[in-house]
Amino acid sequence: MQATAPYLKSKRNLSGKISCHDCTNTKCLVKNNLSSLEVSGFINNKSEIFCKKGQQFIIEGAPVNGLFFILQGKVKVFRTGINGKEQIVRFAKNGEIIGHRGFGTEEYYSIGAIALEDTSLCYFSKDSLQSALRENSDFTYAMMLFYANELNRSESKVKSLSQMTVRERVVDTLLYINRKFGSVNGFLDLPLSRKEYADYAGTSEEQVIRVFSALKKEELIAAKGKKIGVQDVELLKKEISEHNYFLDS
DNA sequence: TCATTAAATGCAT
DNA sequence: ATGCATTTAATGA
Structure with missing residues (x-):
């Protein structure tokens, strides 16, 4: 895993971004639908964000204007419960989506996210993502499977917590x-x-x-x-x- | 090595 | 059984 960092560095272009073509995250939904997504120019609209260990890049209650994918690193996703107690919802690694729940109709993030180690993120704006979803049914289907799985996981977690x-x-x-x-x-x-x-x-x-x-x-x-x-x-x-x-x- | 921070244990409610 | 306080261990400058 650590070995991918210098590899990524060598793949960066002049603007400091890594093309999705050179990305090694095989489980990434964008990577898996590259052939159709690149036609719409979607992948050119991404920006890259670097987070140091311990840095929070999603604040609870902040307005949603895009979606994060982990390019390289590890992240914890949490929400703050009663009397300030932190409830960790999930941990995420390379290729995973962060902030998807706030994406649809929600205007504000219901969760926060913090990097557990130095982490690089790919960021897509809400607008470009929405048009990509409308134009590309394969991508939309993959996203739907992801949401279904997430829902399943979250229901299992309720069970584990209560029983x-x-x-x-x-x-x-x-x-x-x-x-x-x-x-x-x-x-x-x-x-x-x-x-x-x-x-x-x-x-x-x-x-x-x-x-x-x-x-x-x-x-x-x-x-x-x-x-x-x-x-x-x-x-x-x-x-x-x-x-x-x-x-x- | 020392100082800071986290973990483990003990104690009282 | 739960949370607080103290002791002990680990980590980083």
Whole structure:
């Protein structure tokens, strides 16, 4: 993953942008529909935004005027709940869309987004996206599948939050991170604080720490500071299997 | 290495 | 069981 950064650099043109042709994000909806999208000139309308680690690029309540795709990096999407508690909605990586929920009829973002590491974003304006969707049914269909999947995921999350125990929710979070971001020499390839695990699992930081300690004793996970290693994926899956809930992504 | 920040544990409600 | 306070460990300048 890190190796793509210099690769991207070499592909930048004089204006500092990377052509979609040279992009390596095979799961990107734009990349997958390049042949038809380039006719409308859509891909020429993108701009590129760079975010340092920890930088917030979508503010809750700000007006929507476009859509982000992650060119390279990792992002957390959250919304602020009652008494300022942060609820992490999802984590996103290369090729994924950010800010799509505010896109349709919503005028303002209902979520915020922060870069978890240095991240490059592709940005498309609302106008150019809308005309692309009208002109290109393949692209629209792909977007519709994406929305359907997102809805499915979000409904599953409601279920997990309301019916699973704290421990199960933490285990579920670990499995989610594991299947989405994978591991690099034994540790999850995503730098998260216990607070962030808690915000995703819908608990407190202390609870996460306590569950982590228990899992460590049971040798189901390993922890070296911020680095968390999932040692026994199968056993962890088994713990939450009765909730028959592990759809991909 | 030291200072800052995060994690782990302990304690009281 | 939950949240707060203290101690201990990790991280970065």
